[in-house]
Amino acid sequence: MDYIVFLAAMAALIYGAGFIIKESERIALHFNISHFVIGATLIAFGTSLPEMAASMMASYHGKSDMAVANVVGSVIFNISLVLGVVFMIAKSMNPQRNLFAKDSAWVIVPVVIFYIMIQDGEISRFDGVLFLLMMVSYLLFLFSSSKDDLEGEIDEDLEQEKFNWPKSILLLSIGFLFTIGGANYVVESGTNIAHSLGVSEWIIGLFLISLGTSLPELVVSLVAVKKGNAEMSIGNIIGSNVANFSMVLGGSALINPLTIDLQATNYDIMILASASIALLFILANKIYNKAGGIFLLTILALFITHSI
Template sequence: MDFLIFTISMAALIYGADFIIQQSEKIALHYNISHFVIGATLVAVGTSLPEMAVSMSAAIKGNADIAVANVIGSTIFNISLVLGAVFLVAKKISPDRDLFAKDSAWSLFPILIFILMAIDGKLNAIDGILFLLLMAGYVIFLIGSNQVEQIDEELAKEKFDWKKSIVLLLIGFVFVVVGADFAIDSASNIARTFGISEWAIGLFLIAFGTSLPELTISIKSALKNNADLAIGNIIGSNVANFTMVLGVSSIVSVLNVDLSKNFFDIAAAFIVSLMLVFITANKLYNKSAGIALLVVLALVIQNSLV
């Protein structure tokens, strides 16, 4: 029964996030915001809502391992699986934006700050506020670097309906919040039944599920030759996961973090973030980079499950 509840709750998380993403993108595009900024802000925050809902619910229930592991695992999946898949399916990737000069450092800042904050073994409300301030700084940076683009022609033809968008946004939020609550309870029960640690459940099972919105949106964007939105979504989602998700969760409840015990997984998240910087620095937007990222993911999974 727990497996069924978990599957249904994850589906609710994903569909709820999809409602939020679609409506957020419509609102942003009607105000002529660049695809990268849309991907790195509204779409990124939308795809990070499952992680936020899950981690907040876990923090409230006292499951700190799930709350933190969800963020670490999502970072690993977002870069290795999602970005790797984007490189493999896209016919050509040539972002208009200089991702290395403007954005690559943002994939490293949050995880470095997380490690520094967690040296004392916990994340508290003060840490959470600092995380949220970092997110605010990221949004201000993106707004300042917005490049005006032509509005999508098909979208421009649509009659924009604020009432419909608000209703769908509310439905999305309900799905995400309710789905997260059931996902945590069922995942914890599964972990206890099979003797699996809550950290492992959060790192793989929940993190993979909550990364599905990023995977879906990014692949769709790549297939439409919209690399800016796809890569912006990945970078923005990782920033949002550390700053918003851990920020709000640690304000709700103090999160205990064991850096030494979970060294490999945290190091893996840092390494794939470094790989993203290397790829953008050398403009390695190709299938070889995609295969390399997926190989790293396979090695992480193999080592963690041994």
């Protein structure tokens, strides 16, 4: 029964997050907020809502391992699985934006800050505030970036629709209900599954929850590939990973300080660092092809094989 509840809750979590993203974008367009502002805020971080809801709920219930593992696993899956698949199936990628020059720091700096913070075995509330300040820094960076890089991320169909306040409020309410309720049952059923299988809550968060909450990034990236905008997926993943560290971990730490067993989680954190370094190497050498995809999927295989 816990497995059915887990799958249903995960679906509700992702479905609810989708409602929130779309309705927030619709409201922003209604108030004539620029495409750039929408792209830099709602779209850049909207796909991290499932991770945020799941980790914050886990933190609220005092399940630090699950909260932190969700972020670590999500970042690993975002880079190795999502971008690995994108590079494998994309016919050609020639980003106009110099991703290495402009965005490489945001690939590795959050990982370095995370590694430094956990050396005392805890992400404190003060650390959480620092993570949230990193989010402010990233937003300022986005606002100083080229606006053209974000124009293409807006849902053009929304601009053609007639705005309806009652409908938007209703759909937003449904979205929050599904997201919060889904996150609560994901944590509860995930804990029960961990106990029944005799595995740790870290493993459940690292695989089941993080893989499920990475689905929005995978869907967005595959849609981008289908539309011939595969390079957009790289920016989405970088932004999503920054949001995972800053908003998700930062917000979760504010609810309750997060403890972490460095010895037990050492390999997974090494994989996290390896995936980030691999992405840096790909950006530096512009290996946006099957070679880059195989490189990232190999890291994913090592991650899964060791953990199993």
